[in-house]
Amino acid sequence: MDYDYLIKLLCVGDSGVGKTSFLYKYTDGVFHTQFISTVGIDFREKTVVYQQNGRQHRIHLQLWDTAGQERFRSLTTAFYRDAMGFLLLFDLTNEASFLEVRNWIEQLKTHSLSDDPDIVLCGHKCDLQEKRLVNPNRAREFAKNYNLPYLETSAKTGQNIDRAIEILLDKVMFRMETSVEYAMQCATGRRRQSLQKLQAKQDRKFCSC
Amino acid sequence: MALNPQYDAIGRGFVQQYYTLFDDPAQRANLASMYNVETSFMTFEGVQLQGAVKIMEKLNALTFQKIGRIVTSVDSQPMFDGGVLINVLGRLQCDEDPPHPYMQTFVLKPLGDSFFVQHDIFRLGIHDIA
Numbered sequence: 001m002d003y004d005y006l007i008k009l010l011c012v013g014d015s016g017v018g019k020t021s022f023l024y025k026y027t028d029g030v031f032h033t034q035f036i037s038t039v040g041i042d043f044r045e046k047t048v049v050y051q052q053n054g055r056q057h058r059i060h061l062q063l064w065d066t067a068g069q070e071r072f073r074s075l076t077t078a079f080y081r082d083a084m085g086f087l088l089l090f091d092l093t094n095e096a097s098f099l100e101v102r103n104w105i106e107q108l109k110t111h112s113l114s115d116d117p118d119i120v121l122c123g124h125k126c127d128l129q130e131k132r133l134v135n136p137n138r139a140r141e142f143a144k145n146y147n148l149p150y151l152e153t154s155a156k157t158g159q160n161i162d163r164a165i166e167i168l169l170d171k172v173m174f175r176m177e178t179s180v181e182y183a184m185q186c187a188t189g190r191r192r193q194s195l196q197k198l199q200a201k202q203d204r205k206f207c208s209c
Numbered sequence: 210m211a212l213n214p215q216y217d218a219i220g221r222g223f224v225q226q227y228y229t230l231f232d233d234p235a236q237r238a239n240l241a242s243m244y245n246v247e248t249s250f251m252t253f254e255g256v257q258l259q260g261a262v263k264i265m266e267k268l269n270a271l272t273f274q275k276i277g278r279i280v281t282s283v284d285s286q287p288m289f290d291g292g293v294l295i296n297v298l299g300r301l302q303c304d305e306d307p308p309h310p311y312m313q314t315f316v317l318k319p320l321g322d323s324f325f326v327q328h329d330i331f332r333l334g335i336h337d338i339a
Contacts, residue, residue: 015272036305040335042307068306069333071272074254078337 003047003060007081007172009165010064012098012104013089015071018124020173021155022089023063026165039078059169080111085118085172087164092123092152093131098129105146118171119148120164126152127159141163212287213319220285220295223317223324231268232276241265243326246320251329264329273303291319292327310334 011019018043027046042065051055064083069075086108090097101121108117121143123134135153143150148204149167153160213219227243230236244251244261251258251267257337258264286294295315302308316328 037309038334038336039338040333059334067309068273068303069305069309069335072254072333073256073307074333074335076335076337133258 003058005050005057005059005176006062007059007084007169007174008062008064009085009087009168009172010080010083011087011089011143012066012070012075013124013206014091014094014100014104015068017089017091017094019065019087019089019099021086022087022122022124022153022161023065031209035067037067039076040067040074040091041065041079042067047104048169050169050173052177053133057173061165061169073108073203077111080108083112083117084175085168086120087122087168088119088148089122089124089153090134091125092134093125093128094140095133098123098134100143101142114175115205116173117170120168120171121146121148122153122160122164123150124153124155127154127156211291212289213291213293214287216285216287216293219293219317219324221283223293223315224280224283224295224297227315227326228280231249232278234274237268238265240268244325246330249326249329251331253279253329253331254333273306276301276303278302288316293317293324 011023013019023044027044034044038100044063044065046061046063048059048061050059051057062080066079068074088101088104088108090101092098105119108119109115123136123139126132139152140150149171151164151167153164155161224258227240230240230243241261241264244262244264247259248265249259249261251264253267256267258267278299280297280299282296282298284296284298288294293316295317297315298310299313300308301311311331311333312332313332314328315326317324318327
């Protein structure tokens with residue numbers, strides 16, 4: 001398959017919040033799902049076209065799902081490895097799954113490449129209004145404290161499913177673009193020079209004479 | 210106390226009885242009687258628990274509705290205090306999830322003419338590398 005970028009996204013959250021249905025809806029039920037039993041990973045793939053600065057990129061998305069091992073609290077580090085962004089789901093009809101979001105954020109910070117990983121928080125199953133137990137303002141307030149985008153989603157109606165992945169993809173692509181610039185700066189030596197200056201300054205500071 | 214020559218039959222019998230209770234939501238609470246209130250230890254996915262109350266809290270907090278399993282092997286050894294060391298290798302499936310391999314180790318400690326579970330260690334067989 002031909003593409004410009006391969007992006008690995010993870011879908012996490014308590015068991016039963018609807019991760020698999022979310023991804024199923026996003027891929028319109030048409031996906032090649034592969035189950036890697038030794039690491040407990042279920043993943044689907046989808047290729048999308050992404051516009052950035054007037055240029056079109058073909059992006060091959062790998063959407064990683066757990067295979068139920070989160071019931072046992074046994075996600076291994078292999079699952080998180082090399083993930084570029086995270087969809088963090090909770091169930092609007094299950095308060096415990098909302099309370100666990102804090103722990104999931106900690107897990108992502110611990111295991112992901114960055115201390116400040118790209119996360120989109122989704123209050124899922126928003127079609128079940130009569131069973132809702134998490135107030136939208138409460139969820140929004142929480143997301144604001146953690147500086148996360150927050151969406152209410154439903155796999156049944158399809159509400160915000162595509163939007164959530166687009167927002168996450170924007171964040172991931174932005175990070176990639178800025179890190180490319182950063183890498184270019186290093187390559188041209190500008191940054192290296194300033195680092196050397198800083199090093200020299202520090203060396204002087206610790207000089208015993 | 211001497212080695213118990215019946216260790217293999219005890220191991221198999223215990224494993225069958227334990228999972229019959231575990232896998233039936235209506236009977237799972239009865240597992241409490243297999244653990245000692247103070248001197249039973251469980252390590253569940255790296256979480257250390259002591260005593261029947263904490264152990265049952267852990268088991269009751271598991272979120273699946275139904276669980277099925279196939280036990281591949283039950284390996285047992287007699288212990289010098291008359292107890293039995295048991296290692297189980299199997300595969301379990303919760304609700305509609307894909308099946309996962311697992312390992313579980315028990316130490317049965319003699320108590321009168323029966324036993325209680327003194328040690329219980331559980332892990333799913335998922336790895337850091339594919």
